[in-house]
Amino acid sequence: MYVAQPIEWTERGVVMLDQRRLPAEEISYTYTDYREVAKAIREMVIRGAPAIGVAAAMGVALGVEKSKAGSVEELKAEFSEICEVLAKTRPTAVDLFWALERMKGRFAELVSLGSDFGKIRAAMIAEAQLVHLEKKATDEAIGAYGAEYMPRDGQVMTQCNAGALATGGIGTALGVIRVAYQQGRKLHVLVPETRPYLQGARLTAWELMRGGIPLTLITDNMVGHFLKTGKVGAVVTGADRIAANGDTANKIGTYQIAVLAKENSVPFYIAAPISTFDLTIPDGSHIPIEERTAEEVTHIQGVRIAPDVPAAHPAFDVTPSRYITAIFTERGVAKAPYTEALKKLSLAQAVKVAG
Ligand code: MRU
Numbered sequence: 001m002y003v004a005q006p007i008e009w010t011e012r013g014v015v016m017l018d019q020r021r022l023p024a025e026e027i028s029y030t031y032t033d034y035r036e037v038a039k040a041i042r043e044m045v046i047r048g049a050p051a052i053g054v055a056a057a058m059g060v061a062l063g064v065e066k067s068k069a070g071s072v073e074e075l076k077a078e079f080s081e082i083c084e085v086l087a088k089t090r091p092t093a094v095d096l097f098w099a100l101e102r103m104k105g106r107f108a109e110l111v112s113l114g115s116d117f118g119k120i121r122a123a124m125i126a127e128a129q130l131v132h133l134e135k136k137a138t139d140e141a142i143g144a145y146g147a148e149y150m151p152r153d154g155q156v157m158t159q160c161n162a163g164a165l166a167t168g169g170i171g172t173a174l175g176v177i178r179v180a181y182q183q184g185r186k187l188h189v190l191v192p193e194t195r196p197y198l199q200g201a202r203l204t205a206w207e208l209m210r211g212g213i214p215l216t217l218i219t220d221n222m223v224g225h226f227l228k229t230g231k232v233g234a235v236v237t238g239a240d241r242i243a244a245n246g247d248t249a250n251k252i253g254t255y256q257i258a259v260l261a262k263e264n265s266v267p268f269y270i271a272a273p274i275s276t277f278d279l280t281i282p283d284g285s286h287i288p289i290e291e292r293t294a295e296e297v298t299h300i301q302g303v304r305i306a307p308d309v310p311a312a313h314p315a316f317d318v319t320p321s322r323y324i325t326a327i328f329t330e331r332g333v334a335k336a337p338y339t340e341a342l343k344k345l346s347l348a349q350a351v352k353v354a355g
Contacts, residue, residue: 023206034063048166053095061128139169146176146328151233160251161203162238172271239272246321246338247284258323267325284318
């Protein structure tokens with residue numbers, strides 16, 4: 001089954017598929033400067049929490065690889081700057097900060113072992129590639145746990161794009177759907193457009209179509225209608241940050257889907273890796289919500305659709321954990337009470353990368 005490749009480490013640089021151009025064009029760029037990688041994250045060439053983490057790890061590796069520092073001491077100063085530039089790209093997806101912490105930890109370890117520049121360079125590239133490989137393994141495991149909760153024959157709703165494009169693996173929410181479908185469950189996916197950036201219409205619809213999974217595209221204001229009348233067996237979405245009590249930030253619009261799912265007795269699931277947990281914050285009120293430009297609301301693909309008026313664009317909302325039936329992770333399934341369940345999963349054995 002077709003799996004999109006949003007990002008790849010190559011000897012020429014970091015290759016990214018430009019998700020802003022999909023589905024009309026499949027265009028890739030090769031980045032050779034970490035600042036370009038940061039710009040690509042900010043401008044949505046690559047998006048989706050886990051994929052942003054992979055991009056950040058590769059951005060750090062690229063910065064070290066191309067560094068002109070004359071000594072490891074000089075490299076240390078530059079390393080901090082590289083991480084800071086990448087950290088300032090998108091505030092909500094905690095995978096970004098998780099990946100930066102991981103690369104910082106590996107760097108500090110190499111420096112403390114007295115490694116020379118050449119060794120550090122090779123090891124940072126290897127670490128970024130490992131982060132990518134782990135995302136692939138993680139998605140497969142999430143898919144296996146979540147698939148069991150999908151209907152045997154029926155409709156499933158998602159939101160935004162939590163597919164291969166968003167992770168670098170098979171996807172989280174779409175990974176669950178993909179595994180369930182491959183197991184023989186007869187799923188039909190309801191895909192909300194996900195205004196204003198249209199990740200549902202442009203990306204999820206494209207991924208499902210390429211993967212041969214049946215779907216129907218709907219507009220965001222049809223969600224309530226379909227949950228009430230459409231025999232939806234489950235909703236499954238991704239996540240950008242999950243607080244210690246299970247409150248979950250995801251693409252704007254997810255909260256209203258969760259509330260409407262509960263109102264209509266449809267189970268609402270989150271599929272996300274442990275790297276999306278932020279157990280340092282007690283609840284969702286502490287999650288920073290990215291504000292994007294008004295132009296993404298007043299324009300579609302550069303074409304003005306509204307008069308020149310103020311427009312708001314909070315890119316994410318927070319779903320209180322009371323609306324979440326279960327959270328699928330690579331280490332198992334969390335259910336309420338979430339504080340205990342998430343803590344237990346965060347301490348469980350990590351998924352191993354084959355080979
Ligand atoms: O603004 P985006 O496109 O980066 O937002 C993406 C989402 O909200 C996804 O649902 C989330 O990151 C999970 S991706 C596996």
